[in-house]
Amino acid sequence: MALGRIEDERKLIEKIVGGDEQAFSVLFFKYLPVLQIFATKFTKSDDAAEEIIQDSFLRVWLNRDKLAEVDNVRAYLYKYVSNECLSYLRKKLKEDRVIDAFTAKQQNSHNNTIETINLNEVTKIIAIAVDKLPDQRKNIYQLSRRDGKTIPEIAEILNISPNTVKNALVIALKSIRIQLDQHGIVFFFPIVFFFLKIK
Numbered sequence: 001m002a003l004g005r006i007e008d009e010r011k012l013i014e015k016i017v018g019g020d021e022q023a024f025s026v027l028f029f030k031y032l033p034v035l036q037i038f039a040t041k042f043t044k045s046d047d048a049a050e051e052i053i054q055d056s057f058l059r060v061w062l063n064r065d066k067l068a069e070v071d072n073v074r075a076y077l078y079k080y081v082s083n084e085c086l087s088y089l090r091k092k093l094k095e096d097r098v099i100d101a102f103t104a105k106q107q108n109s110h111n112n113t114i115e116t117i118n119l120n121e122v123t124k125i126i127a128i129a130v131d132k133l134p135d136q137r138k139n140i141y142q143l144s145r146r147d148g149k150t151i152p153e154i155a156e157i158l159n160i161s162p163n164t165v166k167n168a169l170v171i172a173l174k175s176i177r178i179q180l181d182q183h184g185i186v187f188f189f190p191i192v193f194f195f196l197k198i199k
Helices: 003-017 021-045 046-062 064-069 073-094 119-131 133-144 150-157 162-182 189-195
Strands: none
Touching: 003 021, 003 119, 021 046, 021 073, 046 064, 046 073, 046 162, 119 133, 119 162, 133 150, 133 162, 150 162
């Protein structure tokens, strides 16, 4: 990587560490193609690869303060995705399921874009999904997305640990994504959770 590109990426990381969601989206789409190929080869499943990448980037975002210490962002992201792939394989093996059964995926499912989705419908679906969350998880989600509170701030407000907040957000966002999937809406992680705010 050229020196100029390295400096540009460092500036991007600085913005992400500072909570810049648009900068994080840039990072996501920059590395999405190579990570998707890697995860798909690892799991032999397009569907699993998509979920693994979204979960990996979600955890990277929630632990974005650690990015300040990362020298090689590409390797750092590959590590996250590799760990999620291994967790996926262990889970499927434990359940005695054949991993190859998950390779079938309708190609058109990846063609949904932000332009073709009725955002009012999506907003309603997300609102319903949020309303179904357990009280504490719902409260944590709303403090984060509606009120713009950071993880440490939420932890202090609710008198719980930052890790509890992170885990609650991960589970909440997964629940919302499942609701969207059930309605035939396929989104990549940053679009849904960074650019579509629930007021």
